Amino acid sequence: MKKLIALLLAACAFAGTARASEGGIAWDKFPQNKMTDVASLQHGAKLFVNYCLNCHSAAYMRYNRLQEIGLSEAQIKGNLLFATDKVGETMKVALDPKHAKEWFGGVPPDLTVIARSRAGAGGSGADYLYTYLRSYYRDDTKATGWNNMVFPSVGMPHVLWELQGQRTAKFVEEADPHDASKKLHRFAGYEQLTPGTLSPLAYDDAVGDLVAYLQWMGEPAQNQRKRLGVWVLLFLGVFTIIAWRLNAAYWKDVK
Numbered sequence: 001m002k003k004l005i006a007l008l009l010a011a012c013a014f015a016g017t018a019r020a021s022e023g024g025i026a027w028d029k030f031p032q033n034k035m036t037d038v039a040s041l042q043h044g045a046k047l048f049v050n051y052c053l054n055c056h057s058a059a060y061m062r063y064n065r066l067q068e069i070g071l072s073e074a075q076i077k078g079n080l081l082f083a084t085d086k087v088g089e090t091m092k093v094a095l096d097p098k099h100a101k102e103w104f105g106g107v108p109p110d111l112t113v114i115a116r117s118r119a120g121a122g123g124s125g126a127d128y129l130y131t132y133l134r135s136y137y138r139d140d141t142k143a144t145g146w147n148n149m150v151f152p153s154v155g156m157p158h159v160l161w162e163l164q165g166q167r168t169a170k171f172v173e174e175a176d177p178h179d180a181s182k183k184l185h186r187f188a189g190y191e192q193l194t195p196g197t198l199s200p201l202a203y204d205d206a207v208g209d210l211v212a213y214l215q216w217m218g219e220p221a222q223n224q225r226k227r228l229g230v231w232v233l234l235f236l237g238v239f240t241i242i243a244w245r246l247n248a249a250y251w252k253d254v255k
Helices: 003-022 032-036 038-052 063-069 073-079 097-104 126-130 200-218 224-249
Strands: 057-063 136-138 146-148 165-176 179-195
Touching: 003 136, 032 038, 032 126, 032 165, 032 200, 038 200, 063 073, 073 136, 179 200
Parallel strands: 136 165
Antiparallel strands: 136 146, 165 179
């Protein structure tokens, strides 16, 4: 329990740092329909294991819970179980925290509740992640060779660059409307340098699948909770009407 509390506090602190570093672009809306699409969640789990689980752990998610999104134990063992040989184990990584701090300047955060911790004024945590993973661009002034419009000077390299390809950000200079002697640097879009293995639309769709899995992982029961919530509200609505009519019938002869 102490370890879980420490994780939540660390995630919130890291989220605060990220929000303080946010760029000037608005967060795109995450396609929520993917949360009820089993194929999207399964593809997202595959992307997570192949591209994220190398450095980031999900220490409070067990592999066998992937059965809740339609994967069999044999499928989990054959395709997703790289860091351990037991389906009941948690999604940990072999990366030594000391080495991670030397290589990256900090230990990569655990991603179990990352989608929940990233919510802010710009939207939900899923909106943030969906925009963040689609906002990388080449920047040779950075140690990793990459930068991000949502999180400037981010320490994490673009792990999905082979899927998206390489691109650079375009900026234009404009006069400051409040001070004519100053110039403003305004983001004016991206320019593709090399193509990726996926088309832009297919890449956005893949990122949506990955973010859907990250959001699901933060609360695997959320879809069930929402379905149950609808029935609870209908139940309360029907019996509110019954109670209202019963009350009227009970007091009808009282002057």
